[in-house]
Amino acid sequence: MQWVVSPAAVFAASPIVPVMVIKRLEDALPMAQALSEGGINVFEITLRTPVALDAIRLVSEAMPQALVGAGTVISAEQYDQAVAAGAKFVISPGATAALLKHAAKSSVALIPGTATPSEMMAALELGYDHVKFFPAEANGGAAALKAISAPLPQLRVCPTGGVSPKNLADYLALSCVATVGGSWMIPNDAVAQQDWQKVAALSREAVKLATDLRS
Numbered sequence: 001m002q003w004v005v006s007p008a009a010v011f012a013a014s015p016i017v018p019v020m021v022i023k024r025l026e027d028a029l030p031m032a033q034a035l036s037e038g039g040i041n042v043f044e045i046t047l048r049t050p051v052a053l054d055a056i057r058l059v060s061e062a063m064p065q066a067l068v069g070a071g072t073v074i075s076a077e078q079y080d081q082a083v084a085a086g087a088k089f090v091i092s093p094g095a096t097a098a099l100l101k102h103a104a105k106s107s108v109a110l111i112p113g114t115a116t117p118s119e120m121m122a123a124l125e126l127g128y129d130h131v132k133f134f135p136a137e138a139n140g141g142a143a144a145l146k147a148i149s150a151p152l153p154q155l156r157v158c159p160t161g162g163v164s165p166k167n168l169a170d171y172l173a174l175s176c177v178a179t180v181g182g183s184w185m186i187p188n189d190a191v192a193q194q195d196w197q198k199v200a201a202l203s204r205e206a207v208k209l210a211t212d213l214r215s
């Protein structure tokens with residue numbers, strides 16, 4: 001792969017990758033700044049809203065020191081749009097052969113979503129050794145990931161979907177888990193009220209918890 005920023009660098013940059021859904025473009029920068037104030041400088045801005053690409057562009061330009069990525073990328077066309085907007089990495093909920101092959105030719109890394117040994121093996125066959133386990137809790141949580149990853153020790157995994165302070169310890173205890181994805185530090189009510197202090201405080205608590213659990 002000829003990726004400028006490796007998935008390993010993304011995983012190493014933060015113990016938590018915040019999954020961001022931005023409905024109002026005006027929220028993009030304050031949300032990213034609040035996460036950063038709390039110690040999180042990797043952002044997954046999901047292409048789930050019409051303003052997502054503009055948000056990626058805005059945050060990338062305003063916060064060049066941060067690693068701004070795109071999430072919920074499910075097609076090659078969206079991949080190219082995210083890259084054009086400035087995404088430094090791309091995350092997908094799934095792992096189609098078309099997307100994996102497209103991203104292998106790109107300069108921007110893809111972290112594909114996988115949920116089964118077969119999907120992880122298919123990703124490995126195409127050179128992907130950093131994947132997401134999605135949706136983590138609905139697929140059996142840390143116990144399932146522990147069992148699935150045992151025969152695939154070369155994989156580094158970011159569990160996402162239902163990860164919270166309650167189960168963070170179980171995931172971080174697994175040797176395959178380098179970082180987790182989650183949205184608990186960006187609750188919908190705080191975003192609706194533009195309560196960025198709350199987002200910053202929850203981010204700070206999340207980073208402290210992850211750091212304490214790892215030490």
Ligand SMILES: O=C[C@H](O)COP(=O)(O)O
Nearest residue numbers: 019160161162163182183
């Ligand atoms: O689709 C949901 C995202 O992966 C984040 O999941 P979460 O809200 O359970 O953390």
Ligand SMILES: CC(=O)C(=O)O
Nearest residue numbers: 071072073091092093
């Ligand atoms: C679930 C997730 O992380 C994504 O939509 O890419």
